[in-house]
Amino acid sequence: MEKFEVYILGCGSALPTTRHFPTSQVVNLRDKLFMIDCGEGTQMQFRRSKLKFSRLNHIFISHLHGDHCFGLPGLISTFGMLGRTAELCIHAHRDIEKYLNPILDYFCQHLPYKVTIVPFDTKKPEVIYEDRSLTVTTIPMKHRVPCCGFLFEEKAERNHIIRDMVDFYKVPISQINRIKNGEDYVTPEGVIIPNSRLTQPATPSRKYAYCSDTIYNEKIVEQIKGVDLLFHESTFAQNEIPRARETYHTTARQAGQIALAANVKKLLIGHFSARYENDLIFFQEASEIFPNCQLAKEGLCANV
Structure with missing residues (x-):
C-alpha cells in the first residue's frame, strides 16, 4: 500500500511552552508532501522529521492566527537560501495577502522561486487542490476569524x-x-x-480530516463521516467548557463526541492549551467517549 502519513510538527496552541511547538503538520501521500498550518518553529521541526524540503509544494493555512501562520516567513526565506526554483503555493483565506505580501516585499525581494497565494472561501466546502491521486477539500469551521479544516481524500484506484x-x-x-x-x-x-x-476490487481509498480551530460544531460530522483518521483540536478539558465557548475552541470530550458521531476509524487530538502540565487529561476525557484515540505529539508519524 502506498504511503499516506501525517507527521506532527507542532500540537500546541497560542501560548508557547517548552513542551509543544505551535500547530503544524505534514501529510505525506506517495512521497508528495503537503503542509497544514505553519506556526513558529515549523522549519526546525521539518528538519527534525527528516522530510525533504524539495517535496513540499503546497501549504494549507486553516486561519490567520499567529500560532498557525507565523512560521511562514522563515520557511519561505529558507527555501530561497537553499536555491529553490519550484513554485510554492500557499492556500489560505484571502486576507493572508495583507500579512504576507509586505513581509515578502521587504525581506524576500529576490527569491529564486515564485510564491503563489491561492485564496479560498471558508464558508462552504470547496475542492482547493487536485492531482492524479488526491483531492483536498475545505471543511468550514466556527472560530473567531474565518477558518476551515481540510479533508485529504485519496482517489479510488481502478479494479x-x-x-x-x-x-x-x-x-x-x-x-x-x-x-x-x-x-x-x-x-x-x-x-x-x-x-x-x-x-x-481495488483497495478502498483513504481519507484524513484535519479540524482545527473550532467551537464544538456538529455540522462537520456529515463531511468527515467514516474517515480513516480525524485530527480534531482539544484545546481544553471539560472543566473549562465556558472558556472553550468564549474562545471558540473544543474540549477533549467534545472531540470524542464528534469522532463518535462521524463514525471515524481513529481520532488524533491536539492543539493543547498551555495551562495544562499533563496532556493525559485530554486523552482520558476523549477516550471515554471514543476509545480509539491518540494524543498528538511532536515527532509522531501517524498512518492513515
Whole structure:
C-alpha cells in the first residue's frame, strides 16, 4: 500500500511552552508532501522529521492566527537560501495577502522561486487542490476569524486485473483499460465474461480530516463521516467548557463526541492549551467517549 502519513510538527496552541511547538503538520501521500498550518518553529521541526524540503509544494493555512501562520516567513526565506526554483503555493483565506505580501516585499525581494497565494472561501466546502491521486477539500469551521479544516481524500484506484483469467479468456490488450474501469468482456463469439471474473476490487481509498480551530460544531460530522483518521483540536478539558465557548475552541470530550458521531476509524487530538502540565487529561476525557484515540505529539508519524 502506498504511503499516506501525517507527521506532527507542532500540537500546541497560542501560548508557547517548552513542551509543544505551535500547530503544524505534514501529510505525506506517495512521497508528495503537503503542509497544514505553519506556526513558529515549523522549519526546525521539518528538519527534525527528516522530510525533504524539495517535496513540499503546497501549504494549507486553516486561519490567520499567529500560532498557525507565523512560521511562514522563515520557511519561505529558507527555501530561497537553499536555491529553490519550484513554485510554492500557499492556500489560505484571502486576507493572508495583507500579512504576507509586505513581509515578502521587504525581506524576500529576490527569491529564486515564485510564491503563489491561492485564496479560498471558508464558508462552504470547496475542492482547493487536485492531482492524479488526491483531492483536498475545505471543511468550514466556527472560530473567531474565518477558518476551515481540510479533508485529504485519496482517489479510488481502478479494479485490479486477474492476470490468469485475462490470459485464459485471451483478452486483447486494447480491452484492458475498459475492464479495469468495470466493463464486462465480450468474446469474439459473443459470450459475455463478467467483470467480476476478470478483476479484483481495488483497495478502498483513504481519507484524513484535519479540524482545527473550532467551537464544538456538529455540522462537520456529515463531511468527515467514516474517515480513516480525524485530527480534531482539544484545546481544553471539560472543566473549562465556558472558556472553550468564549474562545471558540473544543474540549477533549467534545472531540470524542464528534469522532463518535462521524463514525471515524481513529481520532488524533491536539492543539493543547498551555495551562495544562499533563496532556493525559485530554486523552482520558476523549477516550471515554471514543476509545480509539491518540494524543498528538511532536515527532509522531501517524498512518492513515
